[in-house]
Amino acid sequence: xxxxxxxxxxxxxxxxxxxxxxxxxxxxxxxxxxxxxxxxxxxxxxxxxxxxxxxxxxxxxxxxxxxxxxxxxxxx
Numbered sequence: 001x002x003x004x005x006x007x008x009x010x011x012x013x014x015x016x017x018x019x020x021x022x023x024x025x026x027x028x029x030x031x032x033x034x035x036x037x038x039x040x041x042x043x044x045x046x047x048x049x050x051x052x053x054x055x056x057x058x059x060x061x062x063x064x065x066x067x068x069x070x071x072x073x074x075x076x
Contacts, residue, residue: 005043009034010050015058022058 011028018025027035031047038045054061 005041006046007034007038007043008046008048010048012054012061014056015061017058 009030011031011034013025013028013031015022016025016029018029034045037043054064
């Protein structure tokens with residue numbers, strides 16, 4: 001029996017923070033790294049997506065993420 005490896009990741013395309021500035025990325029930072037690792041170790045990839053889409057603006061997205069994080073802390 002051969003073991004298989006699955007890399008599961010979430011990555012945000014579009015406006016992202018990259019090298020000290022906000023840039024429009026066709027492939028998100030995490031997706032880029034996940035694909036590189038998968039190619040090096042021969043793994044399958046699975047991309048997680050959000051049910052509700054984040055805003056296009058990076059700054060707006062960080063505000064939504066902060067609110068979601070605070071809600072999560074209250075639930076735990």
